[in-house]
Amino acid sequence: MKATAEVAAPARVARRPRAAARRRGVRTTAFRWLVLAVLVLLWEVATRVAGSAFFPTPGTIVTRMQAMWFSGPPQRLFLSDVAVQNILPSLGRMAVGFAGGALAGVVLGLAVGLSARVYDYLDGVLQFLRAVPPPALVTVFLVVFGFGLRMQLAFIMFSIVWPVLLNTADGARAVEPLHLQTCQVFRLSRAERLWLVVLPSALPKMFAGLRLALSLSLIVMVFSELLPGTTNGIGFQLTEAYSMFDLPAMWAAIVLLGVLGYLLNEVFLVVERRVLGWHRAAQEPVG
Amino acid sequence: MLEIDNLSHVYGAGTPNEHRAIEGLNLSVAEGELLCIVGPSGCGKSTLLRSIAGLISPTGGQVKVEGNLVRQTPDNLAVVFQDYSRSLFPWMSVADNVALPLRRRGMDKKARREAAMEALESVGLSGAERKYPFQLSGGMQQRVAIARALAYRPTLMLMDEPFGSVDAQTREDLEDLVLKVRGHHQMTIVLITHDIDESVYVGDRVVVLSKAPAHVVGDLKVDLPEPRDQITTREHPDFVHLRAEVGRLVRGHAAVV
Amino acid sequence: MLEIDNLSHVYGAGTPNEHRAIEGLNLSVAEGELLCIVGPSGCGKSTLLRSIAGLISPTGGQVKVEGNLVRQTPDNLAVVFQDYSRSLFPWMSVADNVALPLRRRGMDKKARREAAMEALESVGLSGAERKYPFQLSGGMQQRVAIARALAYRPTLMLMDEPFGSVDAQTREDLEDLVLKVRGHHQMTIVLITHDIDESVYVGDRVVVLSKAPAHVVGDLKVDLPEPRDQITTREHPDFVHLRAEVGRLVRGHAAVV
Amino acid sequence: MSVTATALAPGRPARATVRWSRRAVGALAFAALIELVSRTGLADREFLPPATEIVARMGTLALDPAFRAHALTSLLAWAVGLGLAAVAAVPLGLLLGSVPVVDAATRSVVEFLRPIPSVALIPLVALVIGTGLQLRISLVVYASLWPILYNTMYGLRGVDPLAKESLRSYGFGPLSVLLRVSLPSSAPFITTGVRLAAGIALILTVSTEIVAGRGEGMGVFIYFAGIAVPARMTDILAGVCWVGLFGVAVNALLVAFERRAFRWHHARLGEQT
Amino acid sequence: ACSSGGGTTASAPPAAASGGLEKTKIKVATLPAIDSAALYVAIDQGLFEKEGLEVTPQVVQAAPEAIPMMLNGEIDAMFGNYVSMFQAQDKGTLKLRILAEGSRAAPDSLSIMVLPTSPIKTPKDLEGKTINVNVLHNFQELALTQVLKANNVDPASIKYVQVTFQNIMPSWKGGQIDAAYLGEPMVTAATSTMGARKILDPASGPAAEFPISGYVSTQEWYDKNPHVAAAFQRAIHNAAKLMENNREVVSKVLPTFTQIDAATAATVTFPYFSSSDNPVRLQRVADWMLEARWLTKAIEVKTLMSPTTSG
């Protein structure tokens, strides 16, 4: 029948580009793994040749990681006690710190980006705080926040808030003027403007800041675990390993951080792709 | 409804790019009137519109809407911008774009959606509501912007070359749509156009602006039989006469010499 | 010069928003010809233009320019985009915008500047060269885009509703400018317009497209006496006849029903 | 005054004097807060001295040639590090942002390297390249590379595709489009990345000095003030404040640069010049 | 100057010439702490000069930091604590050579202290309490463990937290640590300004005269520069001898490389500075470390030490 033929035709056309896209995806993934494999191989060769105690081979490192963290029972996803006692608290600290810092960054960034008045009042102080080296302020943090978790969280938030803040402010300030005029014409409330227009158009830049903040939070998490009073965490294990010259363990922590950073970033990109779908599509050159 | 009194606007005063866009412009529009503005390219029509909408504060003179001095955007006003593609929100679907201003109308989600669909249908875009602006052709985007303004049911509607990017047939349909809506909802409309025929066909009055700095050089009452009709009205001798008249006035002030 | 063979384009194939914009379109344009394309809003005219310019790769069929399959943008081609305001670079002055493509011509700075000034003058914008695009009115921006294309002296020029935002007088002047330039520099021009009169006035041929998916539903040769003239040509009986013919074809395929 | 203020709260732009006095008010309020917290004993005064004392100490430090030498060394490391980072990151960002294959191929490596804290790298870098100024500089480069790189990549994504098509249609190749359209169009956002990086570089310079510092540098000064018995908190905080003030100055300079270089951007967004 | 031995500098005394030094200029990493004093005294008193050596100290913050410098040849030798050094040796990071012993804990130079108001009165009260250390698994812990055992306190019940020097006071006053593990000059300062009470001396009983730090180089360096090593050892030992009965020479140099002012320098308790090397007492450290499982295998300290060449 004619109708079915007409329906069938576009469907056939449709499948082709989709399959092509999937093939492309598979190819880049394969490529990525290939690059990674080659680099690891080079690393193995280089460390073997160098034979320096400071640079153990990847094989040694992985063995150590396995023994230290992933030798637990299967029902606990193979996580060992050491892993449960150190990796999980670290991730918890990082997650809370990241969430808090990101939220503060977005809120402050919007305030600074949107209101000339707030900008004027806060600009100096914020720029000042941004340049202040947190390690020099440990004592002040200690006095204000006390030992342990609260101080660690404050430390993480204080360190990662800046990229989010600056990029959000920049995004909020660079909203297409005609969009704002449209809002003004239709008398949208402040909240509506903020939520429906300013936020979405600042989102792409905000995400650049968030992505920076994410891996920064991993770094600062490690820093925070060097602070007085820490008794567990990846950072704690890292320094402990270093002070005992247990270089394979130190490298294990470094590699674990790298892997965590990589995984977190992948998750982040998935979220970004969902939230910024419109942006990607609109930016893609047609066709 | 709208009173413009000795309006002037200078862009970038004191800079090397200083430009006097409007000078000593007087104009008043009655309630329910449909005023068409024509004038040479770059004379200051859009600037005038922005002043009425309270988007810029003119450097001289004043604008009053319903007796109130315009300091910020007056209530119940809608604008169809000349740069329609930039005035749509790329992160919203077409339907959401149209429904957005209706939030101020205190309508619930369903009512907003229905009103948006209705407006989209009236501009010939039913079926496109789920698309995003970048997936539409230029003319379709322009119609979305028109639908957004129409759905809002403003008492004063400002339209800056609203039908510039659509084909002849659609253009006529949209002209009739504007006329119909105006009649139904007692809107006052200010419409900028470069199409002289159009200005005479839809307008109750046609105002011709001079080249920059803009001021009024012609103000013609259009007394054509109502309801207007694309065929008979355009054949009416008064139409032919008025159109020639407007044409002469515009030509006297064209941009390219 | 230009051969379009069984061209098809589907947007977003496989997604819920799949749209067949062009299907089985055949068209050829001879060297030095000025072809006008008219068709209902959203039918696929801009899509066709993008395919010719090599900016999208069509999902079916092929486009040849000077005998070569278009895979990327052909040499010596210029495009005036429908969305002119976004096609100008906001960080460059008007003169720089116009002069930029001339780098491809291997001209030195001075020569570029001179060519740019000349092109700007021809579109009635001398004096605006130092301004930035956002400081111009809509119609002025459109003319900058035209000036940029003209200054480039392409052998094939694609224009997407290039005179939509200018006043009647300027529009006529620009029409004549295009005719003049075409004669001087042996350009082939494809011009999309919604103005039926314009299509007949400037075109050697007028092609009417159907509504989406677009294909050719009318192809009229315009045999009016040369040189064309805004007054006499438009009064010519053939003009009146052709214009009615094109009008009928377009109306049969309008977007709003 | 900023754009969006016009849009969200229409009004006349504030004059420069007003803006500067607002800034002063903000700074004074902050100082007053510290003064209060310290004087009321909310925080132990021994560890958080009052602002007035810190400021007084800042004054005497400024006259101290030894401290000035420390500051100069730090600034040198900072400037070299930031400069190298910018020189490396912008082209890299352009490459990764415009050639998806390269991005895909390197992403796993880049994302793996990024979260490695520089403290962990100190001994390794020290072993390979030594512990002098080059150690500080390489760590600064390593940390401040990312904001510039990411802002460049994200900036490229925000470029209007029609602007790119315009140039492409005139037969310009991908490289020209990149340099003539994508780069200028995303330049304001890249500069924001540089501003971010400037702050991070400053922090890293001083922090590295604190952790591994010897010789000269603000961080070394701060470190030695910290290991005194009792710790010289006023010295530490005065040093920190000088670092902070320097950060403010750098930021102000960069903002002024942005305003000049990207006039088109700010003007279009509605800023009055 | 000349790179090869022979002590060609004009001021080089005959002893150097006869020593046939492999090089005359060496760089040694030191810590900004009292323990490093012997090196500075040796410089100050011209003892190195007498051996034909020109020694440049390089202050670092902690021993682990100096190891990479030593490995890549930036410095010739370093002053470091034995616990770190033995761990590095054990892990193969470093092939160690002890050039000269440095400092040993003297009575009252280390102290476990509490605030006047603290309920902790006896060592037994420390059980289950939190105590700070500079670095985890270091000599502080090692010594205290022995002393606690001797005092019938379960060492495993102590919670150690790592607190940097600068933050000991705020954490202590803020109640985040129950007892503070202090070294000089903080012991003196805490006693005089805060009225802090001493609960235990970690350098007493089994850990009396506990060796803390020494001067080390790599085995490779030692093999290449045996004469320099011997000359260096002599100078350090001679300095220690000088310091034994003469506080003045130490107090004089302290303010030059630590943050200790002249007044404090006059009153603090010094550690013992070793004027000869003694493998027996040093072996104790290695044995305790093995006991604490900080080492994977036993270290025979004697094989790492140089013959004593000083009088």
Ligand SMILES: Nc1ncnc2c1ncn2[C@@H]1O[C@H](COP(=O)(O)OP(=O)(O)OP(=O)(O)O)[C@@H](O)[C@H]1O
């Ligand atoms: N932001 C600005 N800064 C400086 N000059 C400006 C600015 N906006 C507009 N102008 C100038 O003001 C004049 C009037 O502009 P306007 O947009 O009002 O013209 P118009 O009548 O709408 O023209 P068109 O029909 O081409 O849209 C133009 O000459 C333009 O160059």
Ligand SMILES: Nc1ncnc2c1ncn2[C@@H]1O[C@H](COP(=O)(O)OP(=O)(O)OP(=O)(O)O)[C@@H](O)[C@H]1O
């Ligand atoms: N990126 C896209 N994704 C999906 N659909 C698209 C996209 N671009 C265009 N379309 C659709 O393709 C059709 C043709 O678009 P095109 O821009 O070619 O129309 P046009 O003939 O130029 O119309 P107009 O005269 O209004 O400019 C439209 O229906 C539009 O919705």
Ligand SMILES: [Mg+2]
């Ligand atoms: Mg206009």
Ligand SMILES: [Mg+2]
């Ligand atoms: Mg189009």
